[in-house]
Amino acid sequence: MAGVLVFCEVKDGKIKKASREALSIGRKLAESAGGDLVAIANDKSVAEEAGRYGAKKLFAAGVTQYSTEAWTSAIKQACDEVKPVVLLFGGTSNGRDLAPRVAARLDAGVASDVDQLSWNDGKLRARRPVYSGKAFATVDVTGTPAIATTRPNAFPAEEAGGAAAEVADVNASMDSKAKLLETKAPEAGELTIAEADIIVSGGRGLKEAQNFSLIKDLAHAIGGAVGASRATVDAGWIDHQHQVGQTGRVVSPNLYIAAGISGAIQHLAGMSSSKHIIAINKDPEAPIFRVADLGVVGDLFTVLPALTEEVKKAKAHH
């Protein structure tokens, strides 16, 4: 069976967006290869949703708490049964943790953080940003299965309208040397930059830590995540998990709003593949304007509050 197996993460009873994106490109690859799309998730509760995304079969791994080692055993067993030609992981923290471990167990190759996937002469061809987006590498994954982690937001999540996936159990070893002691939850309602559709980022132009409230207000009003330049993270104004760029996260949201960020090469590399970019900066020569679709030359301290008000008004009309 020239099938495609997709690791699906479930949150609040639903398949996470990054996994739905992986299912969607996985379905296309399976169709062209003449095989089935198969999903593996922690339990069978998402069989209907997986079916809507085209999965014919769902392996219920029974891994209740995330464990690299238990998941590796479960995916290995599913691979032994369905012998997929392609194995996909959404590029979340867990997907990135698991894909290389599984690959080493299967002696297979991985293309990570890919933003394009296609068949080329029977091989899985992937495009992936390297040097934080300063270049793109095209690679062929020649092993079996060919493994890839998909970049969040790079592939649209598209339902295919299929019936509920047939459920099969996995009875792999749950042994794990590493044990999860606790999970410290994020602040309620806070979106993370990795998967966000909209990111509002602040830079040194904010002048001091407390002015990040201007960024947070706009992000909150528009329903986006808070991003930050390296300079602000290094200055201790905001936590590293908000950092966009070469030593932070490379992101490609639908909308990226950069305020008070001049656009160091490392930052540009991390965000220039965003689909729509708005830059607000008082220096008309700031490098950020080279990648911006809409450049706003002006004072962020007056523009941001005005914009936040307009966004609130626009949202109120809906």
Next chain:
Amino acid sequence: MNSVVCISHVPDTESRIKVSGDGRHIDEAGLKFIVSPYDEFALEEAIRLKEKNGGDVTVVTYGPERAAQALRECLARGATKALHIKGESADADALGIAKVLAAAIRSVPHDIVFFGKQGVGTDNGLVGPMTAELLGYPQVNVVTHLEVADGKLTASREIEGAEEVIEAPLPAVITAQKGLNEPRYASLKGIMAAKKIAIDTKSVADLGLDESNILNQRVVFVSLQLPPEKAGGRKIDASDPAAAAQEIIKFIREEAKAL
């Protein structure tokens, strides 16, 4: 307490990338190479463990001649031993690199193995967990806090907006995230002391591996392209903030379709 830190020698993050004549690699001419930034956090953590508990910090790299500079830099900061596996690692896939490193690590006494969470450059983030699997060790990935005592470790792992606390017995593999610590610079004394330490050099064959299983296997590099230069879009003047806000809203609504 002996640590191994795996080091990747990468182009300085300030560099502009050019494509080499073969269209598949970067042009290294004129590029400055550095210790990959995440590896600095890994090294610092290992040095702190040594300062607390004694033992060795062995830095290991797989790469061409120039990668010895990275090891030299790590010795100057406080690593005590260095092992250079020489080879054209640019043609190896992540699993190939992991196979080389796993074999190298087996040849060195160790209780804990450190990596950066990814090499800045190829940005794969694969080699640490692959090496953990090959060695049969537990892994904790993207670590922002680490405690080691009584033959086990407790590590905080960054996940989407949250944090997991994981316990694992030694030996184990840790991949370091920014925030784990503040890496030190090399002191003059460190630089002088490092000069007296010989870097141990081996080939892939010396480790009992066959390069034909390492190079151009599993993942084959087809081409490397630079992204199209963006010309920059429309610019507006925001001396009237309310009018500018209206313009921005129009863009968000009509072009990004995000409102």
